Every structure is written in structure tokens, then in C-alpha cells.
Amino acid sequence: MGALTGSFPGATPTDVAAAVLSEVADRLERLAADPGASETIDLHGLPLTDAERDQLRQRLGQGEVDARLEIVGPTRITETAYAGVWWLRHADDDDRPVLEHIVVARVPALLLAHADDIADAARRLRAELDARGAPGDPA
């Protein structure tokens, strides 16, 4: 009966997952009309069992992009079989999932380098080149 698993004995397994899929469809239509849109569905707060979440993940399928990020613990961003629908899985160093999101956008914001980091990188690279001279220069 799932006494120790934290499952919801009263819910039909597909109830919540079906609701999430319907929400994704709505938001994807919005993205189709407005390419600048970006919507995030937080799966953490929903009463999904592990099995339901796995079903949902499988239902959405696999797209072309599969990105692994190392940001204070591993994050994996995968495109689903539906262009513009992304699955984000944040984990800690023990690969324990910390949270999972479905993002409906052209590209999830987390993949983009932040302007502040880019500015810092530009300064750093220029300073390194100035200090060492041209690439390959033994001096």
C-alpha cells in the first residue's frame, strides 16, 4: 500500500501527469505564437509519485539536445520530442534530484551565459593575452 514510499493511495496514477501534459500543451501553443515566451512548470510541488514522474518523462520522449551542466552539482537539460519543451533535472553531488522542472521556451535561461559572467570572461581573457603576449609567443 506504499506505507513507507510516500505515494498517494487515493490518486489514479495518471491524474496529475495528464494535467501536467495538458498544461504543457497550452504553454507550447503560447510559445508557438510568441517565440519570446518562457514558462516553467515546477514538478517539485506537485503530488507526483516517482513512477508517475518517470511515466511523464517517457511520454515526452527525447529530442536533439542533451546537455550536462556542472553548477554546484550536476544539472541535466534535455530537449523532449516536442521542440521547445525541455526537461531540467537538478541534482546534488550524490546525484540526488533536488528539483525537476519542465521549461517551455526556445532555450532554457539556465543554458545561456549570464551577461555579467561574459563581461568578466572578456576582461579576463584580454588581461591574460596582454600579460602573456600573442598565443604561441614563448615570452
Place this chain on the structure above:
Amino acid sequence: MTATKLLGDLLRERGVSRRAFLKYASYVTSLMALPPSAAAAMADGLAKAHRQAVIWLSFQECTGCTESLTRSFSPTLEELIFDFISLDYHETLQAASGEAAEAARHASMRENKGKYIVVVDGSVPTADGGVYSVIAGRTNLDVLAETVADAAAVIAVGTCASFGGLPAAKPNPTGAVPVSELVRGKPLINIPGCPPMPQAMAGTIAQILAFGKLPELDALNRPRAFFGETIHDRCYRRPFYERGMFAKSFDDRGARDGWCLYELGCKGPVTYNACASLKWNGGVSFPIQSGHGCIGCSEPRFWDRGGLYRPLSAGTTDAGRVIAIAAAAGVALGAGSAALARRRSAATRALDETRTKQE
């Protein structure tokens, strides 16, 4: 000077990118059930904030609150909170001791005048001039008054600091009182629990840092994001309750099959906390999932409310606070509890409105 640098720049030097801020903010907004779109604003706010000076005072306490905050996180994402703050004084964690430790506290108070946050765990004894808890010859009363004088805000962590907790349990020989009875004219947040949930402590501080204001609080000064719902509201055993399927003893078939623990004294219906949704030990479990009813440790006077194993329907000795649910069996109980929750919410709202008018 690290003090003048923004957190975004300070942490970038240590290899923490703005992506890390966004990931952390996504985590915190998820914990607080804020809309996911708030994560970007929180990440921006955190990156543009200065490292927050925190002075942690420990009074009549068992160090369980500190254990909860420091030991339940795996050393990655959640631990970022310790990069966002500068913990300038904490008797258990700081390397300095004796006069050097007190000098560190005074230095932080001087350098961060009007800006530092005071965290208090433990209640404060007031009987006989406060002599029942004394550090380096100074009473807790004295140290608290001195330290909060120039603080920006005070956070009472744990049930002792928030509501008096065990030291204030009857007959309360030391005259223990919560921080709220001693601190006036300062923003005060209560994060009760014995111990409090680490996510509630870290999330509250992160929100203050990012948005520069206190989170939304309820009538007992608890952040609504973590204390807005009862354990019962989010309990995975709730469907058994609705169907009237109750364990009658800790070793019967119902208990083994995960039925509702209401009749075994579970205080979930009247306990506001996030254990059922966030869970403990990295999301592994929480008391009810381990087969024991909620003891209501985050509520005022939980120790004096008539026994941990007495069902709520039997009433409690503290009837003014906890509305006794009429003893009834089966599905009728669900209706009773829903009514109770509504009355409780209405009472909380009314108190809030009164408070707002007074301000």
C-alpha cells in the same frame, strides 16, 4: 575588502557563476512555492546583495537547531547559503573563544550597525534577574538586549526561541520566555520547529537578501511560505483519513499498511509546518512516513498540550489554542477537520487584519 563587493562578483572569484545563482534561486523559489518565474529576480537580487552579517546567539537550547541547519545539507547547492552570509558569531561553530569571540561579536555589531541580522536559538530565562543562563558572567537577557539594539532584524529559530519551547514547559522554573516577549520595535521572524526545517531557515534568509524585505508572515510571525499549510494538508496518508481508515495501535494491520495515525495522537491537523512536503534528511522521509504521528513540535506549548499519544478528538489541556475536534468516526472526521482548518485560517486572517490596522 570583501564587505564592499557584491555577492555575484565575490563568488565569481571562487568559481561560482551566475548560473549557480539561478540554480540556487530556482531551488529556493520551489521550496517556497513561489512562481518559478520569481527565480530570475531572486538570482539577480542575490547577486546584487552584499554578504549579510549574521550574529547567532544561543541561549536555553540544545544545539539541535544548529545541527539541523549545518548537518542536513549535502555539500553542494544548499550549502551556498553559507557563502551568502558572514556568520560573525556562533558559539558552537566559531573558531574563536573567550574574549576573542566576544570581540568578534562587538566588531561585527560596530561595522554592520543597523544592518546585521541576529539569529537566536533557545528561550531566555527571566526569573530571578535571568541568572539561570549566563555566559561569561552576563545573563542571556543582557546579551540579547545589547546585540539586538542595532540589528536590522531578528530571526528566532526553533520552538524555544519562537514560543518558549521545552524550557517554558510547565512549571517553567526559570521563567523562560520567547524572543518575541523581549524584543520590541524590530522586525521579528519566528521559524519554529524542534528542530526547525533547514530549508525554512536558509530560504527565509535568502529571500531577505534577494528582495531586501521580510517574507510574508502569519499571525505568529512565521513565514507563510513554509508555515502556510498544516502537516495534515500535505500528508500522503490523507486519503486514508478521508476514508476513515485509522491505525488503532502501532503494530496493527492498519499501521503496517500506512493508514492514518490520527487516533494514535497525530497532531498533523493542527500543526503548521512543511515537513510533509519538503521532508527531512534530503527529502528522504518525515515522522509520519516513518510510522509515527506528528507531535506538533513547531506549535506553541506543544509539550503541554495533553500528551503526544492522545488523539486530538480527546481534546487537549490547552483548549484555548487547539480547538478540540468532536470525537467521531470515519468520514465525518474529514468534514470536522476541514471545518477546523477553515476556522483556523479565518482566525489567522482576522488576527493579521487587526495587526495591519494597528500598524
